[in-house]
Amino acid sequence: MEYIISWRMLALTIVVYYATLAFYRLFIHPLSRFPGPRSAAVSRWYEGYYDVILGGQYTLKIAELHKVYGPIIRISPHELHVSDPTFFETIYRTDGRWNKYSWAYDAFGAKNSTVFSSDHDAHKSRRRAIAPYFSKSNVAAQQKLLGRNIDKLCQRIAKLTSTDFNLGAAVSAYTRDNANEYIIGKTYNELDLEDFGIGLSISSQGAGVFWRTTKHVPWFGPALKAMPVSWIMKIADEGTKSFLRYLQQSEQDTLDTIAASESGINDKNKVTMIDAIVQSGLPTTEKTIDRILEEVATVTGAGFETTANTMRLILYHVYANDTILQRLREELRSVSTAPSEPLSLRTLEQLPYLTAILKEGLRLSPGIASRTARITDKDLFYDTWRIPSGTPVGMTILLMHTDGNVYPDPLDFRPDRWLDHTVQGATSPIFAPFSRGTRICLGMHLAWAEMYLLLASLVQKFDFTFKDATAGDFELERDNFGIGTKATCNLFCQATLLEGW
Template sequence: MELNMGWRFLVGSVIVYYGTLVFYRLFLHPLARFPGPRLGAISRWYEAYYDVILSGQYTSKIAGMHKVYGPVIRISPYELHVIDPAFFETIYRTDGRWHKYSWTYDAFGVNSSTIFSSDHDAHKARRRTIAPFFSKPNVLARQETLRRNLDKLCQRISQLAGTTCNLGAAISAFTRDNANEYIIGKAYNELDAEDFGIDLSIASQGSGVLWRTTKHVRWFGPAMRAMPIDWAMKAADEGTKSFLRYLQQCEQDTRDAIAAVESSPGDKVQKTLVHGILHSDLPPADKTLGRIFEEIATVTGAGFETTANTLRLILYHVYANDVILRRLREEIALIRTASSEPFPLNKLEQLPYLTAVLNEGLRLSPAIATRAARITDKDLFYGRWRIPAGTPVGMTTLLMHTDERLYPEPMRFNPDRWMGSAALGAASSKFAPFSRGTRICLGMHLAWAEMYMLVAALVQRFTFTFEGATAGDFELEKDNFGIGTKAGCNLMARASPYEG
C-alpha cells in the first residue's frame, strides 16, 4: 500500500511540474506574447523532431512558420527568429556586446575555439590574435600557395579528360589543401589522391548529424568523442575513419608546430596560425595544446565544404547556361596575358561579370544554413515588439538571400542582378554570405581568392558536361549547420580542353 501511494505521489508530482512548466511557458514567460507554434513554445523537442527525426528540416520549417505567423516568431521556449531583412543590421553589427547562443554552438564541443566562442569578450580576444593572419594583404601575399594547388587541380582534370570524374570531390580536395597549407603550413596533398579523398569530404558533410543530435541530447557528442580511438576505428565506416585519421594527423601537426615555435627564435619559424597564437598576449590557458588544436581544427574545417559547396553550385550553373559561360570567357580573355603566367588575383577582382557570377553563387550558397542567434544585454525593438535583453534572437542568411522581395525569382541563378552600380547597391545591402558584425567570417578573403582563381582558370581551360545533375541538387536539402545538399560533395563531369 505504501509503495502504491509512493508511485502515485511521484506520478502526480511529475504531472504537476510539467503542467506548471507548460502553463508558464505559454502564458507567463517573457516571450509568451510572441506568435509561433504552441508546441515550439512548450519544448525544444518540437525542434528536435525536425532536426533529428526529419534530418535537419527545421530551417525549412522556420521559413514556413513565418508565412503563417509573421516576420517575428518564437521558435523555441527561449528563442526568437526574424525574417525581415530590415532587421538584419540591428543584430549583426560591430558596436555593442553580442554573444552567440551557447546552446547551439556548444554542441560542437569546441567552445574554446574562436569560431565557436559564445562569450563576446573571449571571442574578441581570440579573434584579435588570429584575424591578421586572414587579412586580405596576407591572402594576396600567399596566393602562390593557391596557384600551385590550382595548377595541380587542372593537371589532374587534364589527365582525366574524356572520362567521367568527380569534379565536386576534386574541388573539396582543392579547398582542403589550401586551408591546411595556409593555416598549419603543411601540404596534405589531397589533390594527389586517386579519389580526391572523397571519404573525408563525405564525413565532413555528415558531421551535421552529430551536431543536430547533440543540440538536443547533450551527452551524445561528448560520449562519441570519449570513445577510445581504437574502438571508433573498428566500428566506423570508411568516411568516419578518414575523418578520424585526419583529426589524428592534424593534432600531431599542431603538436609539431608548437614544438617548432617553442624551440626556434621568432622569425626563423614559418609563420603559421600556431606561431601567431603562441606569440600573442592571450593568457596561458589559451596557448595549451588542446586549445590550439581546437582552433586549428575548427578554422581549417570551416574552410573546407563551405567554399566547395559554393563552387560546385557556381560551376554547375555556369556550364549549364551557354550565355553565362560565353560572357565569362569573353570577359576573362580581356586580361589574358601573352605569356603562360596565371591571371593576377587583383585583375580578376576587377572583372564585373565574374564578380557577379560569384556573388550569385554566394547568394544561393552562403556559408551556413542554420540561423545565427545573437544575445545582447539591451532590449531590442522590432516594430511594436520589445525583445527582452538576454533573449537569443537571430536570422537565417539563406532565407534572406532567397527572399523574393529582395531578389525576384530567387532560385534562378541570374548574375545580371548584380550588374550596374544601382543594382549592386540595392542587392548587396542585404547580402551577407559571410555574415556581418563582430562575428563576420575570418576566412572570407581566402574564400574569395579561391573562387576568383578557380572559376577563371577552369572556364578558360576546360569545357565540362555534367551527368544527371540538376539545379536542385545544389540547393538546401538539410541543415547540417552548413548547407546540406542532395549532391553532397559530388559533381560528376566529363572534361575536354577548351581551345578558345
C-alpha cells in the first residue's frame, strides 16, 4: 500500500513535535522548577538571538536576568547560571571530575586541544604533558625573550614620538611575538611591521563571530574550515588574508618543529611546547600532527588578545590618572639601581602598587567574557535548590569581578582596593581572572610576566597622550568568548620619551 504524506500532515507533525517538546521543557524537564525566562527554557534560540542577531549580548543579558529572577536562573533548556560569590568555589575546584559543556566548546572546532577538551580525563592527560612547560619557573627563565621584545617595542615607540600611532596594536604585536616564540620557537617579528600587524589583531578578535554562530548553526564552522584557502584569499579583506597567511606559516613552522623533535635534531637549548608533547608519555594517538596543530593554534591564540586586552585597559587608566602614574613611577624608582637597567621579574613581583594595578586591570578585563559552565556526575546544592547531576552550571568571571557587593564602585579603576586587606574585595575568593580549579589557565604565569615587564618598562620611559579614548572604550561591549570592547585593538596616542632614556 502506498502512503502519501501531504504537506499539511507534515506541517501538523512538526507543530505537534515542537509543541510537545516545549511542554516537556516547561513542565516536566528536571530544570523546569528553576526560575528564568520561559523562552530560554523552551529553546536555545533565545540565546541565539542575543549571540547571533545582536552580536554577542548574552553575557550582558544574563546580568539583567539575574536582577529579575534572582541568583540562580535557567538560561537555556539545558543550562543553569549562578551569580553568587558564595557558590564560586563549589564548581571551580581542583577535586572531583568536572567536564566542560561540549555544546559551547566544540563550536571552536578544536575539541582535541587541551583548552577546549570537554572530557575531564582527556583534558587531564593532555594538560599533564604541557603544564610543566608553562610553570612559573620555566616562564621566569624566559625573561630574556620577553625583555628582547620589550626593547624592540620601546625602540619602535621612540622612533614614533613625532607622530600619532596605535599603541593598542603595538601591544597586540608584543603579545603575539612572545607567544609564538615561546610556544613554537619561531620569531614572527610582528613588532617590526609598520602597522604592528593590526589586520591580524582585528581578525583574531573577529573569531568570536565564528564561535557564536557555530554554537547555534553547527555546520557553519566546519563549512568555513572546509573551504579551500585559495578561494577565501580571493574574496577576503586584507585583515583576513593576513590572518590566513599567519595560520599557514604557523602550521608549517609547527610541522618543521615536529619533524625536528621526532628525529632528535632539534636545538636542545630551545625546547618548545611541541617538543614537550612529542617527548611526553602521551599515547601515539595524542601525538598526531592534526592534534598537535590544534594544540598550537589554541594555546597561541589564547595568548594573543587576552593579555593585550588587559594591557590596553591598564595603560589607559594609568596614563589617564596622573596620581596613579606618578605613584607607580616613584615605586619603580625606589628599587631601580640604574635608569638604563631593566628590573628583574622577581623584583617587579614584589612591588605592591605595581601588583595592585595589574590585579585591578585583570579584575576589569579577565581572560574571557563568557560563562564557563561545568558538568559533574554528582548532584550540586545551592541554597534550597538541588541541581541534578549532569547539568551544565556555570558562572561568569567578569560579572563576579564587577559585583558591587564585593567590589564597591565596580567599574572604577582603583588599585588601592588591593592594598588594604580590611577592604571588602581585597581578599575575595572570586578574583579569578585566569579561572580556577582543574581548568585554570595554562598560560597565566606567562601573562603575568608579560604585564609586569611591559608596564614597568613603558612607565619608566614614556609619557602617552591618548586621543579621544574613554574608560568605556575598554569595557565589555560584546561576548567574543574573550572580551569584545568598543576600542577593539586600538589605543591611539602620542608618545614622549622621558629624559634619561
